[in-house]
Amino acid sequence: MSLSENNSNSEAVRAEALIEQIEEYNYQYYVLDQPSVPDAQYDRLMRELLQLEKDFPNLVSENSPTQKVGGKPAHGFPPIEHLTPMLSLDNVFSEQEFKDFARKISERLDLTTPQGEELSYVGEPKLDGLAISIIYRNGKLEHAATRGDGRTGENVTLNVRTIGSVPLRLRGDFPPLLDVRGEIFIAKSDFEILNRNAIERGEKTFANPRNAAAGSLRQLDPRITAKRKLSVYFYAVGSASDGYLASSHRQRLQQLKSWGLPICPEIQLLSGVNQNIEYYKLISEKRDQLPYDIDGVVFKVDSIDQQQQLGFVAKAPRWAIAHKFPAQEEVTKLTSVDFQVGRTGAVTPVARLEPVFVGGVTVSNATLHNMDEINRLDVRVGDTVVVRRAGDVIPQVVSVVKAERIENAKKIVKPEVCPVCQSAVEKEADQAVYRCTGGLVCSAQRTQSMIHFASRKAMDIDGLGDKLIELMIDEEIIHHLSDIYRLTVDKVSTLERMAEKSASNLIESIENSKQTTLEKFLYALGIREVGEVTAYNLAHQCLDINTIAKSTLQELEAIKDIGPIVAGHIVHFFANPQNLQIINELQQLGVHWPDIEKKSAEMMPLTEQVWVLTGTLSQMKRNEAKQRLLALGAKVSGSVSKNTNVLVAGEAAGSKLTKAQTLGITIYSEDEFVEFLDRIGG
Numbered sequence: 001m002s003l004s005e006n007n008s009n010s011e012a013v014r015a016e017a018l019i020e021q022i023e024e025y026n027y028q029y030y031v032l033d034q035p036s037v038p039d040a041q042y043d044r045l046m047r048e049l050l051q052l053e054k055d056f057p058n059l060v061s062e063n064s065p066t067q068k069v070g071g072k073p074a075h076g077f078p079p080i081e082h083l084t085p086m087l088s089l090d091n092v093f094s095e096q097e098f099k100d101f102a103r104k105i106s107e108r109l110d111l112t113t114p115q116g117e118e119l120s121y122v123g124e125p126k127l128d129g130l131a132i133s134i135i136y137r138n139g140k141l142e143h144a145a146t147r148g149d150g151r152t153g154e155n156v157t158l159n160v161r162t163i164g165s166v167p168l169r170l171r172g173d174f175p176p177l178l179d180v181r182g183e184i185f186i187a188k189s190d191f192e193i194l195n196r197n198a199i200e201r202g203e204k205t206f207a208n209p210r211n212a213a214a215g216s217l218r219q220l221d222p223r224i225t226a227k228r229k230l231s232v233y234f235y236a237v238g239s240a241s242d243g244y245l246a247s248s249h250r251q252r253l254q255q256l257k258s259w260g261l262p263i264c265p266e267i268q269l270l271s272g273v274n275q276n277i278e279y280y281k282l283i284s285e286k287r288d289q290l291p292y293d294i295d296g297v298v299f300k301v302d303s304i305d306q307q308q309q310l311g312f313v314a315k316a317p318r319w320a321i322a323h324k325f326p327a328q329e330e331v332t333k334l335t336s337v338d339f340q341v342g343r344t345g346a347v348t349p350v351a352r353l354e355p356v357f358v359g360g361v362t363v364s365n366a367t368l369h370n371m372d373e374i375n376r377l378d379v380r381v382g383d384t385v386v387v388r389r390a391g392d393v394i395p396q397v398v399s400v401v402k403a404e405r406i407e408n409a410k411k412i413v414k415p416e417v418c419p420v421c422q423s424a425v426e427k428e429a430d431q432a433v434y435r436c437t438g439g440l441v442c443s444a445q446r447t448q449s450m451i452h453f454a455s456r457k458a459m460d461i462d463g464l465g466d467k468l469i470e471l472m473i474d475e476e477i478i479h480h481l482s483d484i485y486r487l488t489v490d491k492v493s494t495l496e497r498m499a500e501k502s503a504s505n506l507i508e509s510i511e512n513s514k515q516t517t518l519e520k521f522l523y524a525l526g527i528r529e530v531g532e533v534t535a536y537n538l539a540h541q542c543l544d545i546n547t548i549a550k551s552t553l554q555e556l557e558a559i560k561d562i563g564p565i566v567a568g569h570i571v572h573f574f575a576n577p578q579n580l581q582i583i584n585e586l587q588q589l590g591v592h593w594p595d596i597e598k599k600s601a602e603m604m605p606l607t608e609q610v611w612v613l614t615g616t617l618s619q620m621k622r623n624e625a626k627q628r629l630l631a632l633g634a635k636v637s638g639s640v641s642k643n644t645n646v647l648v649a650g651e652a653a654g655s656k657l658t659k660a661q662t663l664g665i666t667i668y669s670e671d672e673f674v675e676f677l678d679r680i681g682g
């Protein structure tokens with residue numbers, strides 16, 4: 001029945017127009033990655049359509065975007081046979097293995113060059129999600145199935161319909177029958193939100209985005225799936241009506257896109273083995289910046305003709321291969337748990353592990369965060385645990401292999417007193433962290449405070465690293481921050497392996513560090529939750545350290561970005577006479593900074609603006625660029641959002657640049673940025 005048969009023509013026409021407009025916005029958002037209207041406008045159209053369908057129920061069509069969430073499946077997910085088998089991919093784990101694969105292809109295709117240098121491939125990131133097959137008949141989503149055993153999958157149609165980027169109707173010149181294959185995944189940011197919400201509700205968390213995607217897709221209630229923000233990229237055609245498909249894989253992907261099916265934007269056409277190897281390196285480097293998890297790169301021979309010549313082995317095609325990254329998760333044994341004390345007294349449990357190779361390095365320690373996390377994981381000493389190391393992130397224990405729990409696995413108990421100074425350990429209400437109450441009495445807190453004090457963004461004392469500070473505290477050459485400025489070449493030379501030349505270099509760096517800025521000095525003091533930006537705002541609002549020390553909670557809360565918690569930490573820090581004495585001593589020993597002039601509004605032209613810096617800058621250090629922007633009143637953020645005013649994109653800018661382009665944000669190259677600073681005198 002057409003929409004207009006039972007209604008006044010105008011309502012039916014309006015409903016169809018709304019559906020088309022919403023589908024168009026979905027296409028621009030999910031497929032072209034170019035949102036064309038603000039969310040509010042989209043929501044208005046959606047509400048209007050919902051109201052129209054409520055008033056005229058016979059206008060509701062299966063294709064309507066309001067019908068993405070339907071009823072519950074009667075009996076879980078019934079089996080469904082695939083039109084053509086869902087294949088898997090063979091893997092290689094090294095460049096050499098990839099070259100061997102390419103050589104075999106070259107031989108089978110009788111190419112003249114040994115490794116098929118003239119052969120075209122398509123490179124695609126290998127998403128770490130869940131394979132899906134979706135059948136569109138006459139352009140309408142008919143059903144969707146998981147891979148299952150490759151021949152028969154589970155019917156997850158109702159859940160797949162809820163995924164925003166899966167179109168219910170195709171557009172353009174699509175084949176009457178299309179079986180399209182792709183990967184369902186959850187973006188890293190959505191995964192984090194999902195787990196954060198689960199923790200807040202005291203529910204179980206997912207170990208990784210792949211599990212979260214699989215768990216969300218297999219919810220019996222599609223309304224739950226709908227809330228989980230799943231996404232999809234399509235990467236192949238299982239089958240299609242004759243005469244519609246192009247003769248190369250790359251062109252077929254373009255066809256999918258033109259029919260409204262999103263494809264991964266990182267896909268590239270590559271010529272020959274060397275370009276494939278370069279592509280693998282490029283995607284490996286981009287991996288941490290990509291908004292979704294990937295576990296490798298897929299290479300496919302581009303020509304369908306050549307694909308057909310190559311054929312299949314068992315369940316995998318000969319014309320494609322997955323070059324996998326080193327695993328980011330591994331299993332190992334938890335041998336013990338130590339509690340480490342940080343600069344602010346936080347007592348953090350650290351898992352000691354049987355060494356395991358994960359994420360490209362050997363890991364023998366991993367964070368367990370806090371006691372709440374230990375309880376949530378129900379982890380015990382002796383357990384077999386899953387360790388994850390992704391990019392530069394500190395390795396973490398993500399789950400316990402309960403099936404392998406040994407009989408005498410030992411529960412982990414929180415220390416009653418600080419493991420370093422034996423002071424009492426306390427937990428603040430609403431916080432998961434236990435803290436040592438020893439303050440500067442605690443040598444661990446003193447050590448960590450000094451490491452922070454000497455660090456690059458703080459007092460920047462070249463040569464005074466972690467190990468040397470630990471050694472000097474152990475040898476009782478230094479006790480408090482101010483002792484750093486009492487060091488002499490003679491004292492330092494008494495340390496093992498410290499030649500006189502190194503000792504005098506160190507003393508020279510210490511001397512140089514005396515000339516600093518108020519914001520760096522404030523940051524170096526290590527006041528809880530006072531990072532660089534807060535330190536800058538404090539310095540430039542209050543202008544001198546005595547004013548800061550005397551400020552009340554209310555006065556501090558009036559400063560940009562300082563809320564009641566941070567204000568409380570600042571007041572608490574300056575209320576401690578020991579801290580005041582150390583500040584005084586540091587100044588007596590020569591630490592100084594130039595006066596700060598109160599800036600007028602005209603001198604802060606970027607107030608209220610949010611800037612983001614990305615990529616590599618060649619004309620100044622990232623930190624200098626940040627300081628100059630802060631001095632002009634801007635807020636400098638680490639991530640791009642619709643609130644960003646300007647993105648400065650240096651060399652090799654990655655996903656932040658793409659996101660800024662998508663959101664239509666002003667983008668400055670480094671040259672434009674420098675010119676801008678010159679123009680406004682910043």
Ligand code: 5U1
Pocket residue numbers: 087088089124125126127131181183235236298317320
């Ligand atoms: N990017 C991509 N992932 N992936 C997974 N392409 C791709 N192709 C696959 C699989 C299982 O199979 C092809 C053989 C269609």
